Amino acid sequence: MPGYISIRNLHKHYGEFHALRGIDLEIARGEVVCVVGPSGSGKSTLIRCINRLEDFSADSAIRVDGVPVLPGSNLARVRAEVGMVFQSFNLFPHLTVRENIMLAPRRVRRTGRAEAAAQADRLLERVGLAAHAGKYPSALSGGQQQRVAIARALAMEPQVLLFDEPTSALDPEMVGEVLDVMRDLAQTGVTMVVVTHEMGFARQVADRVIFMDGGEVIESAPPEAFFSAPREARTRNFLHAVLDH
Amino acid sequence: MDLFETFFNLEVLARSFPMLLKGLWLTLQLGAASILAGLVLGLGLCMMRLYAARPVQILTRVYIDVFRSIPLLVLLIIVYYALPFVGLRLSPFVSAMAALTMVSGAYTAEIFRSGIEAIPRGQFEAAAALGLGHRQTMTDVILPQSIRMVIPPLTNNSINVVKDTALASVVAMPDLLKQATQAQALAANPSPLIGAAVIYLAFLLPLVLLVSRLERRLNRGKA
Numbered sequence: 488m489p490g491y492i493s494i495r496n497l498h499k500h501y502g503e504f505h506a507l508r509g510i511d512l513e514i515a516r517g518e519v520v521c522v523v524g525p526s527g528s529g530k531s532t533l534i535r536c537i538n539r540l541e542d543f544s545a546d547s548a549i550r551v552d553g554v555p556v557l558p559g560s561n562l563a564r565v566r567a568e569v570g571m572v573f574q575s576f577n578l579f580p581h582l583t584v585r586e587n588i589m590l591a592p593r594r595v596r597r598t599g600r601a602e603a604a605a606q607a608d609r610l611l612e613r614v615g616l617a618a619h620a621g622k623y624p625s626a627l628s629g630g631q632q633q634r635v636a637i638a639r640a641l642a643m644e645p646q647v648l649l650f651d652e653p654t655s656a657l658d659p660e661m662v663g664e665v666l667d668v669m670r671d672l673a674q675t676g677v678t679m680v681v682v683t684h685e686m687g688f689a690r691q692v693a694d695r696v697i698f699m700d701g702g703e704v705i706e707s708a709p710p711e712a713f714f715s716a717p718r719e720a721r722t723r724n725f726l727h728a729v730l731d732h
Numbered sequence: 733m734d735l736f737e738t739f740f741n742l743e744v745l746a747r748s749f750p751m752l753l754k755g756l757w758l759t760l761q762l763g764a765a766s767i768l769a770g771l772v773l774g775l776g777l778c779m780m781r782l783y784a785a786r787p788v789q790i791l792t793r794v795y796i797d798v799f800r801s802i803p804l805l806v807l808l809i810i811v812y813y814a815l816p817f818v819g820l821r822l823s824p825f826v827s828a829m830a831a832l833t834m835v836s837g838a839y840t841a842e843i844f845r846s847g848i849e850a851i852p853r854g855q856f857e858a859a860a861a862l863g864l865g866h867r868q869t870m871t872d873v874i875l876p877q878s879i880r881m882v883i884p885p886l887t888n889n890s891i892n893v894v895k896d897t898a899l900a901s902v903v904a905m906p907d908l909l910k911q912a913t914q915a916q917a918l919a920a921n922p923s924p925l926i927g928a929a930v931i932y933l934a935f936l937l938p939l940v941l942l943v944s945r946l947e948r949r950l951n952r953g954k955a
């Protein structure tokens with residue numbers, strides 16, 4: 488049965504370089520999937536293909552809720568359903584925190600100003616930043632900025648949330664506040680694909696952990712099995728390296 | 733002969749002042765019209781240069797490079813003196829405005845492009861991931877950030893346009909410089925020319941200083 492996100496035979500080339508080598512992946516509605524693997528293994532490339540921030544070869548197929556992720560008018564539909572949170576936040580520096588959150592609902596969904604503002608304030612409440620609505624992003628700490636970025640993605644009420652190492656650019660003392668917000672989100676039934684180096688988070692929150700290496704999915708298992716009894720040697724080596732320090 | 737009497741003859745200056753004012757008014761009209769038209773043309777060219785289909789991009793690039801290379805005076809003379817041979821006869825004002833706009837648009841396009849290309853890729857990606865279309869990404873996310881950066885170079889370009897309006901006197905447009913040379917001929921005294929130079933300076937020097945200040949402020953913001 489095809490998943491809510493269905494990835495079939497996904498190939499991605501950067502010029503001569505074969506970055507994704509035939510990925511097949513089905514993700515169920517409401518599932519929380521953590522993607523781990525060494526640097527350069529293709530984790531970012533994989534999730535950026537899901538909303539087609541990266542182009543991929545024509546013989547590959549990705550569907551989200553049955554809609555093919557192809558260039559053209561469908562793409563806006565898919566992107567409105569798929570939120571993304573980046574490692575470097577990518578907040579809009581010329582807009583206040585509230586305006587950052589309001590922009591997409593206003594422009595894409597044509598929500599009225601008052602309604603969008605009220606929604607932004609509810610979302611800020613939810614990520615613990617109600618007091619910062621009128622500030623500009625540059626006045627916030629990294630952890631606060633990333634929580635605003637999550638609120639901004641949530642404003643489109645997406646069915647899917649993609650995270651690309653959301654805590655890797657943060658000072659250690661701010662990682663927890665962002666992971667807490669993500670942990671709460673995982674309870675809400677939204678489908679999440681999280682690229683992360685936070686093994687603790689993957690173990691506690693994921694329904695499934697995927698290990699990538701060299702542009703391929705090497706292993707895919709529930710966290711319990713993944714961390715205590717990995718089948719593949721490459722997975723064991725990776726876990727050894729990241730858990731042993 | 734007294735130098736002051738020759739170059740700053742107050743009586744001659746007072747007599748030619750109305751003529752200079754009339755010239756100044758035309759100079760400002762020509763400058764403002766060309767700057768505005770150049771901004772619109774430049775933004776359009778920039779969008780084509782960056783986002784149009786490949787052949788259009790190449791044509792736009794050729795346009796931009798040609799009009800940044802051609803001497804403005806040559807272009808102006810072609811527009812005013814050569815085009816009538818193919819049946820296109822433009823007034824001095826329209827000829828001058830056309831030439832100034834075509835060149836200013838080419839420079840403006842490059843200024844906008846540098847402003848857009850200075851915006852980090854993540855801003856485009858964040859907008860795309862939210863479902864914003866290309867046009868919305870430009871108007872709501874990219875251009876508001878670029879504008880800040882391009883204000884100093886755009887002001888610089890505007891100063892150049894106003895300075896270059898003086899070339900219009902070549903095609904017999906009665907701008908500030910033309911009025912001054914005529915007043916000089918009438919009075920047999922160069923004071924009106926000095927008067928015109930002072931008027932140009934009074935308008936442009938503050939703008940030059942403003943650009944320096946804006947640039948300093950932007951650079952401070954970066955640090």
Ligand SMILES: Nc1ncnc2c1ncn2[C@@H]1O[C@H](COP(=O)(O)OP(=O)(O)OP(=O)(O)O)[C@@H](O)[C@H]1O
Binds near residue numbers: 506529530531532
């Ligand atoms: N724009 C690009 N042009 C060329 N090669 C690229 C480009 N983007 C990524 N790559 C290459 O593709 C491979 C996969 O990159 P990707 O960013 O997906 O890795 P990753 O698993 O996310 O790594 P990291 O943990 O460092 O973020 C890498 O070898 C990288 O060098």
Ligand SMILES: [Mg+2]
Binds near residue numbers: 530531532651652
């Ligand atoms: Mg990555």
